[in-house]
Structure formats: structure tokens, C-alpha cells
Amino acid sequence: MTSMTVTAGPFAGQKPGTSGLRKKTAQFRAPHYLECFVQAIFEAIDAPGKVLVLGGDGRFFGREAAAVILRMAAANGVARVILGQGGLLSTPAASHLIRLNGADGGIILSASHNPGGETGDFGVKYNIANGGPAPEAVTAAIHAASETLTGYRISDAPAPDLDRLGETLLDGMVVQVVDPVLDYAELMERLFDFPAIARMIAGGFTLRFDAMCAVTGPYAVEILERRLGAAPGSVVNAVPLPDFGGMHPDPNPTWASDLYERMMSPEGPDFGAASDGDGDRNMVLGRGIYVTPSDSLAVLAAHAHLAPGYSGGIKGIARSMPTSTAADRVAEALGIEAHETPTGWKFFGTLLDAGRATICGEESFGTGSDHVREKDGLWAVLLWLNILAATGQGVDALLAAHWRRFGRVFYSRHDYEALPVAQAEAVMAELRGQLDSLPGRSAGGLRIVAADDFAYADPVDGSVTTGQGLRVLFEGGARFVLRLSGTGTEGATLRLYLEWPCNDPDQFETETRTMLAPVIAAAEALAGIARHTGRTEPDVIT
Template identity: 60%
Template sequence: MIERIATKPYDDQKPGTSGLRKKVPHFKQENYVQNFLQAIFDTVGKGERETLVIGGDGRFFNRDVVAIAIRMAAANGYGRVIVGQGGILSTPAASNLIRKRGAAGGIVLSASHNPGGPKGDFGIKYNIENGGPAPERITSAIYKKTKAIGEYRIYSAPAPEFLTVGERSLGDMTVEVIDPVADYADLMEELFDFGKIRDLIASGFKVRFDAMHAVTGPYATEILENRLGAAEGSVVNGEPKEDFGGGHPDPNAVYAADLIEELMRDDGPDFGAASDGDGDRNLIVGRGIVVTPSDSLAVLAANAHLAPAYKKGIAGVARSMPTSQAVDRVAKKLGIGAYETPTGWKYFGNLLDAGKVTICGEESAGTGSDHVREKDGVWAVLLWLNILAERHESVKAIIESHWSEFGRTFYQRHDFEEIDTDKAEGLMESLRDRLASMAGQRFGSLVVSEADDFSYKDPVDGSVATGQGVRIVFSGGARIVYRLSGTGTAGATLRVYIERYESDPAKHTQDPGEALAELISIADSVGEIKKRTGRSEPDVIT
């Protein structure tokens, strides 16, 4: 029986760059989840008896919302829902399922790299039929619905259990519970030369993958240990936990410090990697070197042809605006297109669908290709392993060779977290007010060549996104970028991106902090960070 439940709207259900994210207690307010899901169902166009994919990263509250989503899907006319066993699906695996099964879309439950637990973060995102995050025209329409909602529809019976694989029903709707790993692992085996990677590992090459007690544990175990022959225990922290084992599932130098420490030892593993809460981000570490996400994107683009899926070359590359320009230099040498988009994976979808690009990436540890419409942490790890198996060089040697050929882009991101929102917005507004007069100004030894508030016109559908971050570009190409993050749930996070290009190989071994010292100082003075926020140091540097 379908019930229509009266409800009242909330005024804070505007999706950010990756869906709606709030603290768990906030989501637990009366009808908060139901309102947002109904707004999604009321917004997205679908044919009768369509298929919907449902799953998430297993964080606290995941199973509760999966059950609600199943009941509401049944009440809103879906003919089939495909659910990951136990409510688990990595974000790239969900994208693959939507595409493979011809689903109308998917409900992806995740707050990505944000912490979990009863007082941690939770998130709901809608992915469209191409497997990618809903574009802004859809998320804006969803938000509009949330502000006027008066009722939601839900099936009165409880959701069928989804802890075991198999089919069951809820009213007229089929609930198909699947192994969350198998389809994704099969796709990876199609893309990469598993035989050569197996041979590399069999030769004594040691791999360490830190799943951070997040969703990729089962995926990495099946692929790296079971299919590629890495030693048992090569995947650490592999059991997904509702609170990520009390850790922070963000694969960076702060939260993956144990992995990095191990790779810095002379007798450490040859290759290390980590992924985040929902499996779409990655950290790559070689013995003696941590690879920045921007460098990783550039190296993968330059070497993608070594993997079977990309042996004919790549059509083009895309990066988010704050991501370093290292990959642009690869694209120029390859003679392919390079696109600069706003932050948010949804902006890559049209470029991928139109065949304009093959590989995309963001400085926030997200890398992916046209195999799905999400960034994909395990995919990036496997492409690296395929490259290593073909080149028979260490990670460090490959990076240094890349710098020698293309030059090195020194790069850092400084995060100032949980700033008072009014102060953060005031800082950005002050920067925007000064942009028109900034060109030609000298700061230390650097002269501003241009300054703007980044806007983007999609080359496929002509849609426009404005206010995407303040860019200050200096003569010689050095850049400082300021933007407020759309992925936090408390206060505001100011992100400052700092980069400088160096063509001289003799200077490539310089410490990034030293190479960027002048720009770091300029970033504080121009942005008035300490003056406006009281913060003299960032909370996190990546």
C-alpha cells in the first residue's frame, strides 16, 4: 500500500558540489531524508517501471536510508531497484551499474572523504542515467522542490532485507540485491592488462593499499589480492566500518600518514595507495616519494596508452580550475584538447559524453576516465600499476622522468577549516571587489598579469557557471586561487591553491614549501586571511 505522508519543507536542502551533506543528527530530523528523496523523485523524468540503483559507502545511517529509499522508490513507480549487498556500493561502482543496467539513475549515499559515525557526516546524491552526478539544472530543480514540498510517498510495508544476494519484491517492484564488487572488478579486468600486473607482483613487487576502513576494502581485496596475486594482507584497514574505524577517510598526507611512513622506508613496499570513504579518490605513493594528485593526473594522461583500454590514445583531458596546469602541458605535447572546468565532477560529464575528453582529474585526489562518469580511486591505482608493469621503473623514476620532459609544477593546497561563514564570505567578496584594479600590481618579485572570478561556459550545452573561484595569475604563469569548498558541513572551508612552474631540472628537487614560499606569503597578504579570519596557519596542507 502506498502512503502519502504530510510534511513541511526545510530551507537548507540545497545540494552542494556533491549532493546534500549535513551531520547525521541533522539528517535524522523528522522527514528530512524523506523530503529530499521525494524532491528528487518529483524532479527527475522517468518512464514507467524504470530501474533505480541504490547504495552507499557504509557509513553510519547508510542502511537506514537505503531502506527508506527502497520503500519510497516502490511508492514512486519504479519497477526495479538494484541494491548493493548490505547497502554497500562504491561511487564508481554505482556509476558503472547505472550505465551497465540502463538504469534511470541512482541514489548514492555518501559524504565522500568526510568523517563518519553517529555525529559525523552523511550525504545523499542523485546520479543521472549516464552514471554521473546530476548537473546543476537538475540539482537546482530539486532544491526548488524541497522548498515547496507538502507530502512524500512511501510504501507502507518494511523494505525487504538486503543483506543477502538475490531477488525479492516490495509491492509491484523487484528488489535485486547484488554482489557490490563483481561487476566493477570485471570492468577493471577489461580495461587493464591483469596478466602483466600479475607478473609484476609475482616478481617480488610489493603493494600496500590502505582502504581506511571505508568502502574500497572489499574491492581492493578482490582485485589486488584475489585477482592480481598480491600477498594476503597487502590491503590494510580493509573492513568497512560505520565510523571508518574512528579515522578520517581522506587519502592525504595527514590522514594516510602511516602508509606514507611505511613507503618512505628503504625496505618499504614498492607501491602504496589509499582511497577514501566512497572509493572515488586516491593517493599514490612510491618508495621514497608522495605523488601529488596534479602530478598523478599528468603522468596518467602521458602514459595511458600503455593500458589496453587507451592504447589508441586519449581524445583529450579535463581538469578542475584549481588543479595545477601540469596536465595541460601533456595535452599540448600530445596535440589533444585540454579543458578547465569548475570544481565538481558533474562538469566533466558532458565532455566525456561528447567524446571530447578521455581522462579527467581534480587536485582533491580525484582521477577518472570515460569508463564511468565518476572519479575512481581503484581505477587510478590500477592504471598506475599497468604503467609500472610496462615501464619497469619505480614510481619515483617515472615522476622524475616526467618532470625532466615536461617541467615541474610546484603546488600546494592550504585548507582553513570551519571558519565563520560570514568572515569567509566577506574575504571572498573583498577579493572580488579588488579584481578590476589588480592587474599590473607588484607583490614582492611578482607582477599580476590577470585576475578574475572564474566562470565557465560548457562547450557542449552552453550552460554557464559563475563565481567559481578567484584566480590571480602572475607573469610567468604562477597562480593563486581562492575558493570556498562545497563539501564541508560545519562553517566554511577556505581553500587556497598555490602553484609555480619550474622548467630547470636542477631545481626540481627543491622542497615545495620553499619553492612556493613567496607565493604563500602573498596569498595571505592579498587574501587578508589572518586579518579577516584570525588564522595564521592552514589546518591542512596537501
Template identity: 55%
Template structure:
């Protein structure tokens, strides 16, 4: 019983941001809002008719309803088969893997990632293409254009199917397969890592703690860490996905994963700690009394990739997003492999991965990944770290110090100013952009400015150009300050200030990053008038 629902007017605000369409749950609850975006996806994705679609989410409030609606709409659009998962639980990297192995034409992941969830939190829809990666800029632009002229959508009537157990259903002539969303992902991890070696290392009195922040990685982490590696029950904390993430903010950083940080950083019995975000693509790595900066993490994984069976043959190349520190560049140079610099957002790594130019890539925002999928992958990064430690038989802190002793240290920090009034943030950003040319050749924070511009990226594979990706101030000693406005927030605007300064292996490698960066911090505050214009005397989040 297929029917058409006519919209009174198209929605004008369905422009996807850095990673999918993200709005407050309340916003998504407007009649026809979700349906409009899904209709636009269905009218844009190629090969959907008669194709396979992967569908799941991070379990937040709205996940179950979203799955029901999308199944009913998929049936109306002639999709051959929808593959979804038990309880609708599917992490972003696991979805990426399923799309690839099931030869799907794409996937829809219901998640607002690291944003809070629940009736008063956020909801989101991510769209992935047939390579398993986030939809390209051209695809998201086309979806957005469609939403703006949409006058109706197609759907069928059907009772909601049970997601309790793996099963097969027929819904309006379409097959719906409910599978275990965890098995395939674990099998992939087994192909990449030496599980036995990690297992025996953990037995050796190496105590670990993992915080799933009440989000999607709980069931994955339990099966991996507790069932396969035999870590004690309770190793995985907050391991049951909750619709509102227990009121927490599922963002693995020192602010929002504070319990885990306190556990590891105040002289602890634990040797290793890790956390992932809402949809399982981010990771934070901690050692005893040691926080691993995500930019450094990418550099360490690159330098020690030979410890992992899947990468022991060498790396094709690496890539990092522009605001990510240059720590990995130095390692790539040492390994004599290429290193690419892309705009923020995982979609920009897709072409490099697909064309075999890179093996590893990462972002400063706690994202690391490889060519095993086309998304960043939180648990993969955790296993990678454990594999290195099992190989080197050393602590996280020792590994970091050895790394800096060899490559030098890129002091790095990101300062976020959240929930700024949009016009104030916009104004600040535009003023800084206008003032950038005046900086070139002049001094900034006691250094000379070599480049001051708005970053433009030319994709080395399809030569597409993406402009206006962040304001850069590059200094003659390799230090950098970058300014961006977030594309994932839902309340006002978030200003991100990225700070980086390099000290060679001969220099002082044991400073507190905030001290090492203090000159840059003061200079950018006065140049961009951050505290003046925002009325905020300090950032809301420092990582």
C-alpha cells in the same frame, strides 16, 4: 499500503553542494529530512516511473536505514525496479558503472564521501543521472527548488529486506534486486587493464600497501589486489567498511592517511602505496619516499596512457578542474590533444565525456577518472599506476623525475583552512573579490599579475554558463593562486588556497614544494589577510 506523509513546513536548507546534499548525521536524523530530499529527487528525475534505479552507499552509519526508506519510497512512486547491493555496499564509481550497464534512469548513492561518518559524523545523498554521472547543475537546482515547496511525500509500509546475499524480492509491486556490488566493477577493470601483466610485476618483489581507511573500497581492493593479483593477505589495510570508519577521516591525503604515508615515506620496504576515500572515488598514490601530487598524477597518466590496453589507441582529449595544476596541459600540448578547464566538481566533466571530447580527466583533490564511467575512480587510478609501473619497470620516484625532466615541474600545493566561522570566511572572500581588479598589471609575489577575476565557465557542449567558480590570480610566469570556499563541508566554512608555480626542465626540479611556493604563500596571506581574519597562523591541512 501506500500513504502520504504531510510535512508541517518544507525544509529550506536542502541545497546540494559540490557533490550531493551533505549534513551532519544528526541533521539528517530530523524526522522527514531524508524523505523530503528523496521525494524531491523522485519528483524531478525523468523516467523514474517504470524505470530502474540503482541504490547503494559507502556503508557509513545511516546507509542501511537510507536504503530501506528509499526502497519504500521508490515503490510508492511506481519505480519498476531498484537494484541494490549486498550489505548496501556500493562505491561511487561502481554505482556509475551499474547505472550505465543496467540502463537505469539514475542512481542514489548514500555517502558524504571523504567526510567522517558515524552518529557524530556526516551523512550525504548523491544523485546521479542516466549517464552515470553526478546530476547536472540544472537537475540539482530543480531538486532544491522542489524541496522548498514540498508539502508531503509518498511512502509504503514494508518490512526491511535482507541484504545479506544476492536475491530478488517484490516490495509493494516493485522488484528489488540485491546483487554483488563488486563483480561488475571488477569485470570492467579487466576490460581496461592487462591483469596478467600487473600480476607478474607484483610477483617480482614489488611490495604494495593499500589503505581502504575502513571505508567502501576494502572489499573491492581485496578482491582485486589480493585475490586477482595474488598480493599477500594484509596488503589491503583497514579493509572492512565500518559505520564510523573506525573514527578516522576517510580522506586519502598526507594528513588523514598518515599511517600509510609514514609507511611509505620513511625509507620503506614497500615500493607502492595507495589509499581511497569514503566512497571510493578518490585516490592517493605514494612511492617509496615519494608522494605523487594529484595534479601530477593526472599528467603522468596522460603521458603514459599508451601502457594501458584500453587507451593504447590514443586519447580523445583531457580535462582538469580550474584549480588543478597545469601539469596536464603541457602533456596535452605535447600529445597534440585538447585540454579543457572546468569548474570544481565532477559533474562538469559529464558533457565532455558524453560527447567524446575527452578520455581522461582529473582534479587536484585526489580525483582521476576516464570515460569508462562518469565519476572519478580511486581503484581505477591505482591499477593505472600499477600498469604503467609494470610496463616501465621503474619506481614511482624514477617515473616522476623522468616526467619532470621532460615536461618541467609544476610545484603545487593546496592549503585548507577548515572550520572558519562562516561570516568571517564570507567576508574574507568578498573582500578579496572586490580587491582583485586593483591587482591587474601590478606586481604580486615578485611577478606581474595578468588576470585577476572570478572564474566563469561556459560549457562547450550545451553552452550553459556557470559563474563565480573561484578567485584567480594569474601571473606572468605561469604561476597561479586560486581561492575557493568549499562546497562539501558541514562545519562553518573551509577556505581553500591553491598555489602553483612552474619550473622548466632546465630549472631546479628537486625543491620542496612549500619552499618553491613560499613567495606566493606569503603574498596571498597578506593580500587576503588570511591569518589576520581567521586567527589561524597556518592551514589545518596541506596537500
């Protein structure tokens, strides 16, 4: 068998974003499109001799793409590819395999929480040797290669059986097919007190985990049901399906509404959680209570020492800029570093590698730690269970105690999805044009003390990232943030983040929208979302 060069490309628009390149599945299936982008990756990383990890979330076209990438890897001189059986690997499990095997990097086939299926979305992301998403220097090199290549190299040999465990050769390249769950499950067992969690469950504690027909199902069944003893069927929608069973695999109250409604019922289980398409996000609930991702980050950071893997304490907390400041309060109380970064897990990588952060989180339902270099949905669920087992408290009591100690930061995110790009940009432009003149003015009855377009200087490598979201800060600590999301594949998604800190225990049970009403009014007065878009309500509220 030999490799051949196919003349094709370049294709415009193959610029990786925060989470790689995401397009409609039909675009990736177009002749030569996937191949040209993968060739750009191989050009950018100098592929000959490299060891790579490969896998994805099981969405439509994933198996076919994995087979193509194996054949291309062989033709480009890659030495070894470690492949999740059947092409499956959750994103955190892929990060762990990269680190565990000392691989040079990995290719993850996923569009995360975006819908799958033939008419859905697909994505390709490259992770570097630390297991984390490629930094901007690498994604820029991939983009540059995509603009100049005139073809791609591929073996004319068929890809090996993706389901057969063990090693085979493909044109001299080793293909190692591994159990996608085993190494990850063993890592979780080292980090958490599985016997204590199992005792809690055996004592009558009930849980429900919605895998949303996505990749986390096999991981959750193995860990929650088989290793921890949760009742069979505690993990629902556990079989990964190419179209996610028609679900939108985004773990929030809108798209995981069945779980949410069940947990709000008096007959609901003690604990509920959901994960997304590729397993890196999580939603956590107790009976009758929803935990915002910002509160979840703060609670996990405050109690991480109760888990064996973090018994020595944590070194720092990092959060994305739009995430609430609840975690900052924890960092201050613990006397550790607090970091505010742009949105995108890659910005946590240098902090984690330098030992300046241990727990990281984003308001978009992503939480993780230095055990991998990705957010990790099931990890967050297990840390919650470890904390509940160690304290003997329910979710509601634990959250109430946390607020009494640190205060409550009321928080919400409003998403306006699939907007015409011109409308979304008009909203951003109107607010951006006022930033310099806002301090000292009032809006919604609130006095503005600062306004800017967020820029970040990495304290480890000195890199500077600008234009990361428009911030308006009010007297007393309230604020709103406005930014365009980079995770969609159709139109534009405008995200409005709203925050109101509160130290009065008598107000902790107030309805969130009531507390945020002045900030909502201020945002509308300054940015004119309804006026520009015609939308009087967001599509999704989290």
C-alpha cells in the same frame, strides 16, 4: 500492502551542492528529513516506471536510509531498484552499474571523504542516466521540489533483506540485490593488463593499500590480493565500518599519515595508495616520494596508452580550474584537447559524453576516465600499476622522467577548515574587491598579469557557470586561486591553491614550500587570510 502519504515538510536548506546534499547525520535522522529530500528527488525525476541503482559507502545510517528509500521508491512507482548487497556500492561502481544496466539514474548514500558515525556526516546524491552527478538543471529541480512539497509517499511493507542476493518484489517493484564488487572488478580486468601487473607482483614488487575502513576495502581485496596476487594483508583497514574506525577517510598525507610515514621509510613497500569513504578518491606514493594529485593526473594521461583499455590513445584531458596546469603540458605535447572546468565532476560529464575528453582529474585527489562518469580511486591505482609494470620503472623514476620531459609544476593546496562563515567571506570579499585593479601591480615580488572570478562556458551544451573561484596570475605562469569549498557540513572551508611552473631540471628537487614562498606571500598580502581569520597556518596541506 499499500502506499501511504505522510504529511511533512518542507525543510529549508535542502539544496544539493556539487556532491548532493550533505548534512550532519543527526539532521538526516531527524523525523521526515531524509524522506522529504528523497521525495523531492522522485518528484524532480518523474519517478514512475524508472529503473534506479541504490547503494552507498557503508557509513552510519546507510542501511536504514536504503531501507526507507526502497519503500519510498515502491510507493512512488519506480519499476526496479538495483541495490548493492548490504547497501554497499562505491561511487564509481554505482556509476558503472547505472551505465551497465541502462538505468535511469541512481541514489548514492555518501558524504565522500567526510567523517562518518553517529556524530559524523551523511549525504544523499542523485546521479543521472550517464552515471554522472546530476547537472545543475536537475539539482535545481530537486531543490525547487524540496521547497514546495507537503509530504512524502512510502510503502507500509517492510523493506526486503538487503543482504540476500537475487530479486524480490516490494509492492510490485522489483528489488534486485547484486554483488557490489563483481561487475566493477570485471570492468577493471578489461581495462588493464592484469597478467603483466600480476607478473610484476610475483617478481617481488610490494604494495600497501589503505582502504581507511571505508567502502573500497572489498574491491581492493578482490582485485589486488585475489586477482593480482598481492600478499594477503597488502590491503589494510579493509573492512567497511559505520564510523570508518574513527578515521577521517580522506586520502591525503594528513589523514592517511600512517601510510604516508610508512612509505617515507627506507623499509617501505614499492608502492602505496589510499582511497576515501566512497571510493572515488586516491592518494599515490612510491617509496620515499609523494605524488601530488595534479602530477598524478598528468602522469596517467601521458602514459594511459600503455593500458589495453586506452591503447588507441586518449582524446583529451579535462581538469578542474584549481588543479595545476601540469596536465595542460601533456595535452599540448600529445596534440589533444585540454579543458579547464569548475570544481565538481559533473562538469566533466558533457566532455566525456561528447568524446572530447578521456582522462579527467581534480586536485582534490580525484582522477578518472570515460569508463564511468565519476572519479575512481581504485581505477587510478590500477592504471599506475599498469604503467609501472609496462615501463619497469619505480614511482620515483617514472615521476623524474615525466618532469624531464614536460617540466615540473610545483603545487600545493592549503585548507583552512571550520572557519566562521563571516571570516571566510571577508577573505573572499577583500580579494574580490581588488580584482579589476590587480593587473600590472606586484605582490610578494611577483608581477600580476591577470585576475578574475572564474567563469566557465561548457563547449558542448553552452551552459555558463560563474563565480567559481578567484584567480590571480603572475608573470611566468605562477598563480594562486582562492575559493570556498562546498563539501563541508560545519562552518566554512577556505582553500588556497598555489602553483609555480619550473622548466629548470636543477630545481626539480627543491622543497615545494620553498618554491611556492613568493606565491604564498603574495596571497597573504592580497587576501589577508591571517588578518581575517587569526590562522597563521592552514589546517591541512596537500
